Amino acid sequence: MGGxxxxxxxxxxxxxxxxxxRAFSLIFTLDIELLKIIFLSLKVSGxxxxxxxxxxxxLGAFVGLKRFPLRGIIISLMNTFMGLPPVVVGLFLYxxxxxxxxFGFMGLLYTPSAMVIAQSILAFPIVASLSHSAIVNVDPxxxxxxxxxxxxPFQVTLNIMREARYGIMSxxxxxxxxxxxxxxxxxxxxxxxxxxxxxxxxxxxLETDKGNFELAIALxxxxxxxxxxxxxxxxxxxxxxxxxxxx
Amino acid sequence: xxxxxxxxxICKSYNGKPVLKDCSVSFDSAGIYILMGPNGSGKSxxxxxxxxLENPDEGKINYFSDIPIIPxxxxxxxxxxxxxxxxxxxxDIELKRRITLLLPRVGxxxxxxxxxxxxxxxxxxxxxxxxxxxxNTVLEFVGLSHxxxxxxLTLSSGETQRLGIARAMVIEPEAxxxxxxxxxxxxxxxxxxxxxxxxxxGKNGSTVIIATHDISQAERLAGRVLIMQxxxxxxxSF
Numbered sequence: 001m002g003g004x005x006x007x008x009x010x011x012x013x014x015x016x017x018x019x020x021x022r023a024f025s026l027i028f029t030l031d032i033e034l035l036k037i038i039f040l041s042l043k044v045s046g047x048x049x050x051x052x053x054x055x056x057x058x059l060g061a062f063v064g065l066k067r068f069p070l071r072g073i074i075i076s077l078m079n080t081f082m083g084l085p086p087v088v089v090g091l092f093l094y095x096x097x098x099x100x101x102x103f104g105f106m107g108l109l110y111t112p113s114a115m116v117i118a119q120s121i122l123a124f125p126i127v128a129s130l131s132h133s134a135i136v137n138v139d140p141x142x143x144x145x146x147x148x149x150x151x152x153p154f155q156v157t158l159n160i161m162r163e164a165r166y167g168i169m170s171x172x173x174x175x176x177x178x179x180x181x182x183x184x185x186x187x188x189x190x191x192x193x194x195x196x197x198x199x200x201x202x203x204x205x206l207e208t209d210k211g212n213f214e215l216a217i218a219l220x221x222x223x224x225x226x227x228x229x230x231x232x233x234x235x236x237x238x239x240x241x242x243x244x245x246x247x
Numbered sequence: 248x249x250x251x252x253x254x255x256x257i258c259k260s261y262n263g264k265p266v267l268k269d270c271s272v273s274f275d276s277a278g279i280y281i282l283m284g285p286n287g288s289g290k291s292x293x294x295x296x297x298x299x300l301e302n303p304d305e306g307k308i309n310y311f312s313d314i315p316i317i318p319x320x321x322x323x324x325x326x327x328x329x330x331x332x333x334x335x336x337x338x339d340i341e342l343k344r345r346i347t348l349l350l351p352r353v354g355x356x357x358x359x360x361x362x363x364x365x366x367x368x369x370x371x372x373x374x375x376x377x378x379x380x381x382x383n384t385v386l387e388f389v390g391l392s393h394x395x396x397x398x399x400l401t402l403s404s405g406e407t408q409r410l411g412i413a414r415a416m417v418i419e420p421e422a423x424x425x426x427x428x429x430x431x432x433x434x435x436x437x438x439x440x441x442x443x444x445x446x447x448x449g450k451n452g453s454t455v456i457i458a459t460h461d462i463s464q465a466e467r468l469a470g471r472v473l474i475m476q477x478x479x480x481x482x483x484s485f
Contacts, residue, residue, distance in 0.1 A: 141350065144300065145356075146366075148350065149418065150347070159356065163357055241357075
């Protein structure tokens with residue numbers, strides 16, 4: 001038994017070592033399939049982030065700057081939806097976009113557009129909630145100071161958002177981190193079709209299932225590097241936002 | 248070039264507690280006015296209302312100018328005073344851009360000293376070269392040229408106050424309101440700021456209204472004096 005387990009462990013280690021060797025080979029030879037997958041991932045996540053930033057930042061700013069009925073409920077919803085389970089988003093989107101669903105006529109299911117919608121839904125509350133927090137934390141004196149200098153309401157809003165810029169950027173970067181690593185929703189609505197809707201995370205899941213570790217490991221390394229880059233950027237943004245006060 | 252203003256029967260309450268009671272005064276020529284009174288007498292509220300940052304519950308503020316207020320106030324606005332709107336932000340921006348108030352806490356923006364000082368000009372759509380020239384001059388005037396590329400949040404409280412004055416001065420307001428401009432600074436900076444105010448008086452003929460509770464400061468600035476007590480203007484020297 002012990003010997004079997006030892007041999008099994010050795011087999012897995014060999015597979016992983018071989019996987020790493022071939023993964024680096026794929027990366028350094030700029031394998032075309034690998035590049036296509038990376039490009040689609042960046043395209044889907046980038047587009048989703050743009051949509052989520054435009055909508056989420058607008059909502060975050062509106063809720064942060066205006067007082068209106070149901071504002072508290074909207075804030076609670078934004079915070080709750082930050083933790084939306086991706087598979088649940090995928091399931092609901094699948095039901096809406098499937099042939100018998102209300103938007104089935106648009107034929108979006110199993111297309112990159114459906115993946116963009118799914119990732120936008122996941123990123124939107126993160127951008128909205130973190131932008132809202134950043135904006136409400138701006139000292140109220142900034143609004144008054146801008147007004148005393150003759151700023152129009154729109155200029156006052158822009159100035160408050162400029163003061164909240166580091167917090168807003170943190171929210172956008174956090175949302176990017178989430179969508180880049182997401183697999184559940186896009187697997188359901190994208191279908192993981194080779195050369196069409198297959199992205200890094202769904203490829204890793206599929207290739208691991210098939211026991212083809214090299215492509216999975218290559219993509220895993222790239223995903224980790226991207227994640228590291230995103231987090232380092234986030235760290236730098238947050239550090240820039242902290243001004244050393246020497247009064 | 249100055250704006251003159253008249254406050255007519257200004258009343259203001261916060262949470263049912265009256266802060267200003269029927270205050271009327273006319274600032275009808277350029278120069279320095281000192282609004283004196285103990286803490287809590289209503290000086291800050293009165294300045295905020297004169298500077299169009301807040302609405303009174305009753306009464307009105309009328310502005311007059313040799314240069315017409317553009318666009319001119321409507322007949323309705325003239326009749327009701329400029330405080331016809333419920334929301335300060337909707338009020339005539341052209342008039343608001345000819346006055347400014349320096350708050351007791353300056354509220355500097357998280358950017359360089361230069362960009363802070365340039366803000367008022369930038370939002371007025373002034374060209375880059377002109378902004379640079381004006382801001383450099385005003386920073387020199389308040390003694391902050393050497394710090395123009397520093398982040399404004401790193402300044403000392405005295406320097407912050409001087410930046411606040413520079414930010415207000417650069418837009419060349421015709422009416423300038425200063426709310427306790429030296430309350431949070433040391434003796435050295437108090438003298439610097441008072442000198443800036445006195446020199447400013449000579450530079451352009453604007454109306455400068457300063458709220459202070461410091462009698463010796465009122466004497467040094469040698470302006471016309473109004474005394475406030477318990478929300479009322481109890482004495483004027485003009």
